Amino acid sequence: MRAPLRVGLIGLGTISRFYLAALRDSPAMELAAVCDRDPQKPAPHPVPGYTDHRRLLRRTLPDAVVVTVPDDARYQVCSDALEQGAAVCVEKPLALGIAQGIALRKLAEHRDVPLFTAFHRRYNPAVARLRAECAGTPVREVTVRHLEHVGEHVGEHADAVGRHLGVRRRGGGCVAGGGPGAFDLVRLFLGPAEVTSARITRDATGVDRRADLRLRAEDGTARIVLGRSFAGEHNDIEVRLADGRTLHADMLAGRPGSEHVLRQEYAGVLDAFERCVRGVREQPDGGLAALRFVRDAYRMERTVLEEAADPGAPGPEGTGLEAAGEAADDPASAGRPQRPGRPRGPGDRGAPIVPAPRSGEETHREFG
16 A cells, blocks of 8 residues: 655645645645744644745655745745655646746656646536536537636735735736636637637736636637626636537536535645656646746737737737747746836836726626
């Protein structure tokens, strides 16, 4: 019988409780240590606690780590774990930008250590049933909707909401935050896809709060609708099959904010991660593809704004994605909103590019 994998949990924020519950129930993994910068958070746990992830890695020597730190801290934590030879399960998005994601992927390959991105909706029970219903019939269209009110998840305090949506910490707003998971579902049903249009609504600080994105795959098309100012929560997927059927899955099981669903999903994440560490990977990771999707959506938005500002200017070939150089993959610039004809720096807040939403009802009416 195999010994359980010894796992260190780095980051004890909101999502960590679902990993902790899954680890308690897992016969193949056990919690070896926890870490958080807040010294009060590790204290209640019956395992060694740390405020420095490097100290956890050195003293605990875990087989694997689960990384749930904020987006802008993931690159360093994942790099240090991979360097030590610990398998990494990291919350989506994999990193703050495509350059960081590529560097992590290369490091994982060099060290021959698994790097696993946690797309929890892959393991949603309703998504699993929908995939079973689609089996054997080509999918032609996919629509994924992810609408929520950020304050309901991170607390209504302005600082908490700002950190959750902040461009500096997340590389963007709703596209950078909710986009990777939604895009992964598109890939799950349609395969590789590219952005063909991006309609993004920003608030007065320049942060994207709503987005309507269109994509093209080899055998079908997709639409992703994202919103962070929605009254309530709406998270579903709809597919149209080649035989004319239209199928639907409510990923929240009719109960917005359902912890029961999240517990099931994260149990699935850890099961898949454990198999990946043991050498069995059922699906491509998808972490880098999701980062490219975020980059391309923001690039497409800038292209649209620039064309609107100068209708006579020649546009890029094709969708505008292939023409852009990899220099823009710099994580300092990836996902940063820009005005037509003038780059926006990190401290350049400026006026809104488009009007901010007045209510969640308005969001649903426009994008529903």
